[in-house]
Amino acid sequence: MVARHVECGVKAEHYPYVAEALLPAIRDVIGEGATDEVLAAWGEAYWFLADILIGKEAALYEEIAA
Ligand code: HEM
Numbered sequence: 499m500v501a502r503h504v505e506c507g508v509k510a511e512h513y514p515y516v517a518e519a520l521l522p523a524i525r526d527v528i529g530e531g532a533t534d535e536v537l538a539a540w541g542e543a544y545w546f547l548a549d550i551l552i553g554k555e556a557a558l559y560e561e562i563a564a
Pocket of ligand 1: 503506508509512513515544545547551
């Protein structure tokens, strides 16, 4: 994931845009099951993973630059 993102130029500032698109898309797909609790859990999971990816991607950008 990290390697592909870095190849594509994905940066930390792009993550909020994907979060903003993903949560409404999840609501559209799962419909009534998308309670506030479920959407909050997806948001938490997204940012848990995003924070890991952002850190590892920043390290790989630095390694490539060095
Ligand atoms: C937690 C957030 C994210 C997850 C879990 C995620 C996950 C993934 C995964 C699994 C892949 C495929 C990796 C591979 O080919 O081996 C991928 C590819 C990609 N991601 Fe993400 N991603 C996230 C956020 C983002 C963001 C913020 C952007 C930029 C707006 C982005 C843009 C891309 C692009 C351009 C590709 C390559 C697609 C392709 O090969 O056609 N991703 N991502």
